[in-house]
Amino acid sequence: MDEKIKIARIITRLNIGGPAIHVVLLTEGLDKARFESLLISGKISMDEGDMSYYAFDKGVRPVFIPELRRELGFLSDSVAAIKILRILIKEKPKIIHTHTAKAGALGRFAGIIYNFLNILNKKRQAKLFHTFHGHIFSGYFSKIKTEIFIQIERFLALFTAKIITVSESVKHELSRLKICTESKILVIPLGLELEKFLKIPLEKKLSPNIGIVGRLVPVKNHRLFLEAAAKMAEENQDIELKFKVIGGGELREGLVEYARKLNIYDKVEFLGWRKKIEEIYVDLGIVVLTSNNEGTPVSLIEAMASGKIIVSSGVGGVKDLLGRELNDYRNIASDFVVLERGVMVKRQDPSCFANAMDFVLKSHKLRQEIALSARLYAGRAFAKERLIKDIEKAYS
Numbered sequence: 458m459d460e461k462i463k464i465a466r467i468i469t470r471l472n473i474g475g476p477a478i479h480v481v482l483l484t485e486g487l488d489k490a491r492f493e494s495l496l497i498s499g500k501i502s503m504d505e506g507d508m509s510y511y512a513f514d515k516g517v518r519p520v521f522i523p524e525l526r527r528e529l530g531f532l533s534d535s536v537a538a539i540k541i542l543r544i545l546i547k548e549k550p551k552i553i554h555t556h557t558a559k560a561g562a563l564g565r566f567a568g569i570i571y572n573f574l575n576i577l578n579k580k581r582q583a584k585l586f587h588t589f590h591g592h593i594f595s596g597y598f599s600k601i602k603t604e605i606f607i608q609i610e611r612f613l614a615l616f617t618a619k620i621i622t623v624s625e626s627v628k629h630e631l632s633r634l635k636i637c638t639e640s641k642i643l644v645i646p647l648g649l650e651l652e653k654f655l656k657i658p659l660e661k662k663l664s665p666n667i668g669i670v671g672r673l674v675p676v677k678n679h680r681l682f683l684e685a686a687a688k689m690a691e692e693n694q695d696i697e698l699k700f701k702v703i704g705g706g707e708l709r710e711g712l713v714e715y716a717r718k719l720n721i722y723d724k725v726e727f728l729g730w731r732k733k734i735e736e737i738y739v740d741l742g743i744v745v746l747t748s749n750n751e752g753t754p755v756s757l758i759e760a761m762a763s764g765k766i767i768v769s770s771g772v773g774g775v776k777d778l779l780g781r782e783l784n785d786y787r788n789i790a791s792d793f794v795v796l797e798r799g800v801m802v803k804r805q806d807p808s809c810f811a812n813a814m815d816f817v818l819k820s821h822k823l824r825q826e827i828a829l830s831a832r833l834y835a836g837r838a839f840a841k842e843r844l845i846k847d848i849e850k851a852y853s
Contacts, residue, residue, distance in 0.1 A: 461490075462852060465550035465583075467497045467541065467564035469527060469557045471519065473506035473704075473730055474672065475647055475755035476557050476590045479844075482648060485515040486845045492852070495548055497541065499525025499560065504707045505672070506730035520544060527559060534563060541567040545583070546574070552852055554586040558606075561587045565613045572616075586851070587613070588621040588645075589631065590752045610636050619851060621645050623753040624774025643851055647753050648844020653735045654762035655836050659828055663766070663821070664742035666699045667814060670734070670756035671748070673706030678770075680715055681747040684807035687719040689814050696818075700725045703737055738763040743817055747810065748772055757799070758839050761831035766824055767799030768813045775801065780834070786823070790816065795823065798831040 466484055471477040484494040496519040501507050512519055525537040541564055545553065553571070555564035565585055572582040614620060614637035621643045622628045632639045667686070671677045679702065686700040702712065702725060709727065716725045731737055738744075744760035744767050751773035758778070760767055769775050779796040786795035792809035793802045793816070800817055802809045817824065 461493045462552060463493045463495070463548065463550045464552045464554055464852070465495050465497060465545060465548055467553070467555045467560045468499070469525060469559040470499045470501045470505070471507065471509045471512060472501045472672070473508045475649075475753070477508040477511065478649060478755065479588075479590070479647060480556055481512045481515055481517055482650070482841055482844065483848055484512075484517045486841065487849060488845075492849070495520065495544075495550070497522065497525075497544060497560075497564075499523070499527075499537065502527055502707075504705065504709075506705050510732070525560065525563065534559075538563045538567050542570055545571040550583050551581070552586060553583045554588070556588045557590060561589075562609060562613065565617065569613075569616050584618040585616055586619050586621060587617050588623070589627055590623055607634055607636070614641065617641070619643050621851070623647050624777045626774045626777050627752055630773075645844065645847045645851065647755065647758065647839055648841040648847075649755065649758060649839050650841050651759070651762040651836060651839060654738060654759050655832065657735065657739055657763045659764040659832070660742065663818060663824055664740060665696050665818070666701060666741050667743045667745060668701040668703055668737065668741040669745045669747065670703040670737070670759075671746070671754070672704050673702070673708040673712060675708070676749050677704075678747040678749050678805070679708065679712050681805060681807055681810065682745055683712065683716055683719055683721065683725065685745075685747070685810035685814065686725065687721050688807055688811035690721055690724055692811065692815065693818070698724060701737070701741065702727045703729075703731060703734070705729050734759065735763070738765060741765055743768055743814055745810065745814065746770060746775070747805070749805070751775060753778065758835050761798060761835035762839075764828040764832045766817050766827055767831070768793075768810065768817060769799060769801055770805060771801045771803065780830075783826075798827060798834055800827075 466480055468480045484496045498519040500523045522537050522540045524533040553568040555561040568585045575582050620641050628642045628644050669682045690698055716722045744765045746769040753774040757767055779799040781797055783795050793800055793813035800813050802813050
């Protein structure tokens with residue numbers, strides 16, 4: 458019998474979001490006759506939702522490194538890298554697969570040292586893989602810091618067997634930034650457990666509840682959502698609109714205060730994190746994304762599977778999700794475009810988002826067409842089984 462391929466999978470933290478779901482599904486789901494998986498994770502911040510329960514529910518027991526965290530810190534980062542290296546020396550993986558930016562840097566630095574030690578000891582080197590679930594090259598840091606991170610990623614890519622992205626758009630962006638050659642990049646879309654979302658009945662009448670799902674952090678641009686909500690409410694006073702903010706994070710108190718300032722606090726519900734997120738989607742008619750940067754947003758995939766209408770900024774892999782422009786709606790507006798699986802807003806402007814939401818709210822035929830198309834696509838393209846098969850193929 459062939460020896461199993463041992464994988465050390467490393468992620469910065471198991472905070473609520475797509476990357477955490479992704480690594481848990483892969484750690485638990487790979488063919489156990491061929492692969493042996495170890496999940497290494499860091500520590501979540503105080504204001505983040507913890508998704509380690511999802512790992513435990515799947516029977517995955519991560520190795521936690523408290524010093525591995527989102528925030529930059531020379532001492533803590535150095536300790537985290539040393540601890541990762543110690544685990545690699547002990548476990549002797551054939552593949553080291555890192556996910557998200559911080560783990561991608563520290564994990565691969567540790568992997569490079571591990572492989573150097575193996576060369577000295579005439580042992581087999583491990584293959585390094587890294588998945589960009591998005592990237593940090595826009596919307597996060599200053600130009601100087603961003604350029605430093607780009608140079609670091611270019612260096613690390615030299616030692617990486619394959620770079621994986623979750624969408625074609627992210628692949629093109631990495632290629633444009635010369636992170637590595639296109640031939641080194643594999644596009645492997647996310648895979649999720651969507652059954653509970655696919656069972657939600659399609660609405661005959663659109664709910665006036667409009668929601669945004671995601672961490673309350675600057676890159677998600679929730680202030681834009683609230684500004685658009687204020688304009689939407691002002692122009693539709695005859696409709697009992699409700700705006701629901703699902704998620705937690707460092708900006709919560711400031712966003713609550715901003716809703717008061719915009720005089721829409723009575724129309725906005727801050728719901729925090731919910732384990733049974735499918736129960737939230739049942740009550741929503743429109744799901745909005747106002748982010749400045751994204752990879753492939755899990756909230757939009759879940760919304761599509763739930764048969765909900767998406768209104769989103771055109772960042773990262775969103776265009777890949779929403780598809781081609783519908784001929785029947787070409788040139789209907791200058792500030793948004795109707796695609797086969799949702800509506801994409803052209804400019805990060807509250808009036809543009811308000812106009813797009815208003816259009817969706819009042820277009821019954823469009824909603825029916827998009828909802829069914831989006832659900833069928835999500836169920837086919839983002840199945841957990843497809844993800845596992847694709848990753849197994851990449852490893853083999």
